Amino acid sequence: MSHLYLDESLDLAAVAPGATVALTGDEARHAVTVSRVRAGERIAIGDGRGTLVHGAVASTGARELELEVDEVLVEEAASPRITLVQALAKGDRDELAVQAATELGVDAIVPWAASRSVSRWEGPKAEKGRQRWATIVREAVKQSIRAWLPAVAPVTTTGQLAERLEGQRMLLLEPTATALLTDIRPDGRDLALVVGPEGGISPAEIERLVAAGAEPVRLGASVLRTSTAGPAAIAVLNAALGRW
The missing domain is CATH 2.40.240.20 (Hypothetical PUA domain-like; domain 1)
Incomplete structure (x- = not known):
């Protein structure tokens, strides 16, 4: 190889x-x-x-x-595209999610400053954090020998998510949701997976994102860490989209 x-x-x-x-x-x-x-x-x-x-x-x-x-x-650009909206998390859990998601074929990454995020990117730290994630993405692309390098967006607040993801189908990973991710059928729109931090997505954020068109879905009966939920969901979507 x-x-x-x-x-x-x-x-x-x-x-x-x-x-x-x-x-x-x-x-x-x-x-x-x-x-x-x-x-x-x-x-x-x-x-x-x-x-x-x-x-x-x-x-x-x-x-x-x-x-x-x-x-x-x-290699032609993927269509539909998959964007991972990854909440900032403590330790290296968000970085682990970004690395694995890239290896699994995610097309873009949006760092999300969720209300329950322990980690905070503020001031100069915001661009430093974005660059750190971009470096992780770049190394993961090289390791997995991918033709496309996913872009890492600037850190985004809950209020900014709907505008940044305009036109995309937002899938909100939420353990209490009744709909299963495995039952989702692609409708031609690009997909955005929204993953919360360690403490989960707050009720106010869920309400706000659902009002903006997000669909709450769950992966299964177990509750995954923020570092594994996104990559697991991408694997499910890869199969549904015929990438695998």
Whole structure:
């Protein structure tokens, strides 16, 4: 299996087998000095926008390598898309959710400052937190060798969710809901999974989101942690959408 390296500045859509692609900067440095990639090894390079090129490394330098392309894979953007709205959570539970969701194929991630979130992203911490999640997403994309790099939105309040998710079908993961996620049938709209923090989604937030069109659904009889609920739901949707 090829190792994947990402360079969003590359325009790989125009690359054909037989071409040479140069990887430079920090990503090349990591490949050469950390991963010890050497000439002759087979790797993949992606642009995060649907194209992966595979081939053998032709040469390496301290902060660069050249790849002789022998295969180009182009993947269309998923439709319908799946967005994970992940509530901020204490410890690394929200980060675990983001990592697993990315490996499972989520298309976008929205950090949510829920009323019961213990963790708070305020002031400069808001962008720092978003960048941290974006780094986790990027590494998960590389690990799972995905062609598309999901975007991580700025932290969003409950009041902003409806506007940010306009046009999407909001599925509110709520253990007390009567409707089962496994009974949901896709209707063509993009899907947004809303996952609460450790203390759950407050009654006021549920009321507000339902008024904005959200559908409360549950995964089953057990109550999952915030770190596992989103990835579990994405797995269910992957099957329903025919991705798996």
